[in-house]
Amino acid sequence: MATSTSFARRASTLLVGACVAAISLAQVSAAHAVVHTSTARAGTYTGRLVSTIWGTVQVKAVINSAGRITNVIAVKLTDRGRRSVDISNRAAPILRTRVLSAQSARVSMVSGATVTSTAYLSSLQNALDKAGFTG
Amino acid sequence: MLTRTFDTMGTTVSLRLVEVVGVDADAAVAVAQDAFEDLNERFSLYRDQSEISRIARGELTLAQASDEMRSAYGDALEWRDKTGGAFTPHRPDGVLDLSGTIKAVGIQRAFDTLRAAGYRDFAVNCGGDILFAGTPDDAESWTVGIIDPADRTRTVTSIRMDQARPACATSSNAERGEHIWRRPDTDITFAQVTVVAPDILTADVCATAIIAGGHETMNQLTHAFDIAVLVVLNDGEFLGNAKFSELLNT
Numbered sequence: 001m002a003t004s005t006s007f008a009r010r011a012s013t014l015l016v017g018a019c020v021a022a023i024s025l026a027q028v029s030a031a032h033a034v035v036h037t038s039t040a041r042a043g044t045y046t047g048r049l050v051s052t053i054w055g056t057v058q059v060k061a062v063i064n065s066a067g068r069i070t071n072v073i074a075v076k077l078t079d080r081g082r083r084s085v086d087i088s089n090r091a092a093p094i095l096r097t098r099v100l101s102a103q104s105a106r107v108s109m110v111s112g113a114t115v116t117s118t119a120y121l122s123s124l125q126n127a128l129d130k131a132g133f134t135g
Numbered sequence: 136m137l138t139r140t141f142d143t144m145g146t147t148v149s150l151r152l153v154e155v156v157g158v159d160a161d162a163a164v165a166v167a168q169d170a171f172e173d174l175n176e177r178f179s180l181y182r183d184q185s186e187i188s189r190i191a192r193g194e195l196t197l198a199q200a201s202d203e204m205r206s207a208y209g210d211a212l213e214w215r216d217k218t219g220g221a222f223t224p225h226r227p228d229g230v231l232d233l234s235g236t237i238k239a240v241g242i243q244r245a246f247d248t249l250r251a252a253g254y255r256d257f258a259v260n261c262g263g264d265i266l267f268a269g270t271p272d273d274a275e276s277w278t279v280g281i282i283d284p285a286d287r288t289r290t291v292t293s294i295r296m297d298q299a300r301p302a303c304a305t306s307s308n309a310e311r312g313e314h315i316w317r318r319p320d321t322d323i324t325f326a327q328v329t330v331v332a333p334d335i336l337t338a339d340v341c342a343t344a345i346i347a348g349g350h351e352t353m354n355q356l357t358h359a360f361d362i363a364v365l366v367v368l369n370d371g372e373f374l375g376n377a378k379f380s381e382l383l384n385t
Contacts, residue, residue: 060377062385064385070385071380071381071383071385073377073380073381074377075377090354090357090358090376091353091354091357091364091366091374091375091376091379092374092375092376093372093373093374094365094373094374094375094379094380096371096372096373098380098383099291099292099365099373099375099383100291100292102292102293102294102383102384102385103280103290103292103293103384104278104280104293104384106274106278106293107278107279107280107290107293108151108258108271108277108278109149109151109258109260109265109277109278109279109280110260110263110279110280110281110282110290111260111263111264111265111279111280111281111282111303111304111305111329112263112281112282112284112287112305112307112327113263113282113284113305113306113307113327114146114238114262114263114264115146115147115262115263115287116145116146117142117145117146117147120146120147120262123287124280124282124287124288124289124290125147125149125260125263126140126147129138129140129149132138
């Protein structure tokens with residue numbers, strides 16, 4: 001458990017990086033590598049409050065049964081005055097790889113800005129409808 | 136599972152229906168289509184003889200309008216207040232335009248007719264805004280792909296819908312929307328906004344309002360409503376709240 005808490009702390013540092021500048025793929029891979037060699041148990045771990053030069057932050061890390069961090073969720077970030085604020089339902093930067101890696105082949109419905117009936121004919125939704133994708 | 140499509144409200148509706156013994160799909164789909172068409176006849180600004188077109192031309196005042204028109208107008212005004220004005224039922228030229236809420240009302244009504252026909256597990260997708268019931272016949276939950284605003288032939292991610300929030304709507308700044316009027320001071324870095332909510336009207340209005348109102352509206356609405364939000368920024372990066380992260384496929 002102590003090890004897992006340290007992952008969440010490490011994730012905190014990464015997330016702060018993400019808030020200040022776009023996080024690089026290299027950083028994300030490093031985080032995965034660290035966890036991959038660990039004995040972390042699956043579950044959701046809330047990190048400690050971490051003091052940074054940008055203020056106090058806190059994150060939750062979700063670890064799967066393979067010991068990999070599959071998600072990092074900000075719990076507390078700093079506002080413009082560097083005060084620490086609860087952001088339980090606020091939108092914050094999400095790791096790009098985390099979003100992109102959630103692609104599924106089981107999609108049967110596509111959500112996007114409204115298209116006209118004409119544009120629908122060349123749309124992804126039409127392709128799925130034609131293919132009879134029902135997953 | 137059946138797949139059915141039909142055109143209405145200037146876009147295409149796509150349905151998924153897990154078959155139920157004894158329910159006539161053709162009849163049920165026709166009733167669902169009528170639910171959209173009835174609304175379109177009254178509320179479409181593209182139809183010269185619709186009630187809303189007559190109001191736009193000044194031939195009819197709101198005071199003389201039908202109960203349904205005034206009720207829809209009242210609902211839209213409530214959403215204007217709940218979104219701090221980011222969502223509005225008026226075009227900049229003052230013309231009343233209820234297309235921002237009517238499509239969602241149509242989805243809900245069509246959904247209700249399908250349920251009344253006997254369906255338990257189904258989905259109604261109207262031009263990219265979707266309302267789900269139950270589960271598909273071959274998986275534990277419905278999966279939705281979120282379109283890539285930079286390349287509409289692809290998705291950027293996919294999410295698993297849950298029973299608590301069965302509605303998903305997406306708005307983009309490329310939308311030639313009748314109902315999206317961005318304020319001059321709004322952050323224009325939001326390329327696309329997806330909102331997952333307990334009902335389709337909340338999902339649709341919040342997605343539109345966040346595109347129109349930017350960061351400030353997003354923070355206000357994620358605080359006020361039980362919604363999951365994903366924003367695709369112009370540079371391809373993402374913003375999302377914890378509720379959205381939890382829906383992502385792992």
